[in-house]
Structures are given as C-alpha cells and as structure tokens.
Amino acid sequence: GENVEQHPSTLSVQEGDSAVIKCTYSDSASNYFPWYKQELGKRPQLIIDIRSNVGEKKDQRIAVTLNKTAKHFSLHITETQPEDSAVYFCAASTGTASKLTFGTGTRLQVTL
Amino acid sequence: EPEVTQTPSHQVTQMGQEVILRCVPISNHLYFYWYRQILGQKVEFLVSFYNNEISEKSEIFDDQFSVERPDGSNFTLKIRSTKLEDSAMYFCASSEIYGVGEQYFGPGTRLTVT
Numbered sequence: 001g002e003n004v005e006q007h008p009s010t011l012s013v014q015e016g017d018s019a020v021i022k023c024t025y026s027d028s029a030s031n032y033f034p035w036y037k038q039e040l041g042k043r044p045q046l047i048i049d050i051r052s053n054v055g056e057k058k059d060q061r062i063a064v065t066l067n068k069t070a071k072h073f074s075l076h077i078t079e080t081q082p083e084d085s086a087v088y089f090c091a092a093s094t095g096t097a098s099k100l101t102f103g104t105g106t107r108l109q110v111t112l
Numbered sequence: 113e114p115e116v117t118q119t120p121s122h123q124v125t126q127m128g129q130e131v132i133l134r135c136v137p138i139s140n141h142l143y144f145y146w147y148r149q150i151l152g153q154k155v156e157f158l159v160s161f162y163n164n165e166i167s168e169k170s171e172i173f174d175d176q177f178s179v180e181r182p183d184g185s186n187f188t189l190k191i192r193s194t195k196l197e198d199s200a201m202y203f204c205a206s207s208e209i210y211g212v213g214e215q216y217f218g219p220g221t222r223l224t225v226t
Contacts, residue, residue, distance in 0.1 A: 034215070
C-alpha cells in the first residue's frame with residue numbers, strides 16, 4: 001500500500017521567514033495530494049491540494065509543488081505569521097481507492 | 113459554510129463496552145469516511161462508505177468495528193467491545209466527489225477507554 005514520509009518532524013522559523021515541508025510517496029498511482037493544518041485539539045483543515053496533472057499551485061502565502069518523477073511534493077509558506085503555528089500533514093490518494101494516506105506531520109512553530 | 117459535525121466530543125468508556133460515535137456529514141456529500149488519530153501520531157484511515165456499503169477498509173477496521181448510515185443524515189461508527197488501544201481521536205470526513213474530491217473533516221470524538 002501507499003506510504004507517505006514527511007520531513008522535518010519539527011520546524012521553527014522566525015516570523016516573516018519561509019517554511020518548507022517535504023513529503024515523499026511510494027505509490028506511483030497516487031494522483032491527489034492535499035495538505036492539512038491541524039491546530040491543537042482541532043480537526044485537520046484542508047489548506048491546499050494539488051492533482052497530478054499540475055506541477056505547482058499557489059494560494060496567497062501558501063504554495064505546493066509536485067514532482068511526479070521523484071514522487072515528492074512540498075508545501076511552501078512564505079512570510080510566516082504566528083497564526084501559522086500548527087501541525088501540518090501531507091497526504092496522498094490514488095483517487096480510485098479514495099482513502100487518504102497521511103504523513104507523520106510537521107510541527108511548525110513561528111516565533112516572534 | 114457547511115461543516116461536518118460529530119457527537120459526542122468526548123466519550124469515556126470501560127474496556128469491553130460498546131460505543132457508537134455519530135457524525136453528520138455535509139448534506140450534499142455522498143462519500144463518508146472514518147479516520148482515527150492516536151495522541152501525537154498521524155491520522156490513519158479506517159473505512160470509506162458509499163451508497164450504503166463499505167468501499168474500502170484498513171487492517172485496523174476488524175470485526176469489532178462497523179459503520180452504518182441509519183437515516184439520511186447520520187453516519188455512525190460502532191466499536192463492539194472496546195480495548196485500551198482503541199483510545200484515540202476519531203474523525204469523520206465526507207466528500208462530494210469520489211476519489212479526488214476534497215475530504216472535509218469533522219471536529220472529532222475523543223474516545224478514552226479505561
């Protein structure tokens with residue numbers, strides 16, 4: 001089955017800096033890659049996603065890139081703010097199966 | 113904005129007892145899912161459900177687990193005989209489109225088995 005690895009497990013950046021979180025997946029049939037933000041004790045919230053027919057997608061300060069050949073995708077957050085502090089999970093889906101396979105999460109801390 | 117809702121928010125039960133976790137998916141969604149998250153760990157898929165039947169289940173979803181859509185709005189997860197290791201946050205999710213549709217998560221039910 002699909003296996004998603006995520007790095008780093010923790011990331012501390014200063015406010016205004018950029019943050020990058022990387023994920024790799026194993027199943028070449030995966031074609032949908034969402035990113036979720038989870039604040040302490042809250043539900044995972046979809047913040048951005050990318051499908052395999054696209055190499056990059058941007059939404060304001062957040063961008064995701066996908067390299068299908070290398071089977072990795074990354075989340076980029078620019079101009080980080082304290083409210084960006086949370087755990088971020090990447091996930092992959094083969095579409096047909098529909099289930100999401102999650103990475104192990106990255107705890108992002110944005111310091112003042 | 114429509115949201116997935118779940119009840120209860122926290123359930124404490126004794127080992128061996130049955131629990132039912134309830135979810136109300138977003139009203140026009142057709143695909144429903146249960147995931148669990150053990151404290152401090154990643155979110156794990158349990159089961160997906162469409163057209164009143166299970167589409168897929170993980171190895172976690174053994175004979176102790178069952179799902180049901182008892183009416184047009186609720187989606188339930190039953191654990192027949194809870195074990196200590198069932199303690200986790202259980203999230204319900206729903207999506208409008210099968211496969212590559214965005215999945216929206218409910219707020220979760222924290223299950224504590226003592």
